[in-house]
Amino acid sequence: MKPFELIPPIKDYIWGGTRLRKEFGKESSLDRLAESWELSCHKDGMSVISGGEFSGMTLDAFLRKHPEAFRTDCTAFEEFPILIKLIDARDNLSVQVHPDNEYARKFEGDNGKTEMWYIAECDEGAELIYGFRESITKEEFRKAIEENTLLDKLNRVKIHKGDVFFITPERSMQSERESLSLRFSRVQT
Secondary structure, three states: OOOOEEEOOEEOOOOOEOHHHHHHOOOOOOOOEOEEEEEOEEOOEEOEEEOOOOOOOEHHHHHHHOHHHHOOOHHHOOOOOEEEEEEEEOOOOOOEEOOOHHHHHHHOOOOOEEEEEEEEEEOOOOEEEEEEOOOOOHHHHHHHHHOOOHHHHEEEEEOOOOOEEEEOOOOEEEEEOOEEEEEEEEEOO
16 A cells, blocks of 8 residues: 555634745645644544545545554544644634543543644744643632633743643643644544
């Protein structure tokens, strides 16, 4: 079987920029290119094979037809468990908390996820908000939201090109200032 290229789904979020188009040649009719899902079998955006005998087939369909392709037993997973994204954070990302499997399945109908972020480039002084500075109760969390002081409770980490962050479920995450990152997500199964 010959190697093939994938056409990634492109996501447009308010904080996205133009670097994915200008520096990585990503094509889209969208104005902002916030994320390029380079390897994805996720229902919200699947990679599509470009060229060759499987051209036009989604990666998900291909793996279901050819589970041996990755030289591992992909049939052990309901969904292919890896999602790789390029992210252009031109502006501050929203604060995100990724739930564990139990919560995600119960309330979102999806799996939780663990992430690994590699900082490909970033502006001087760029930061990630990574978890809380200290433990916080549900009541303290609610009060901080009501008083608009939640950002004061979050842990800010200065980032530099080449930094790597491993983010487990239930950690908050946000990027501030312009940065370009490669995010690897393992959809928990």
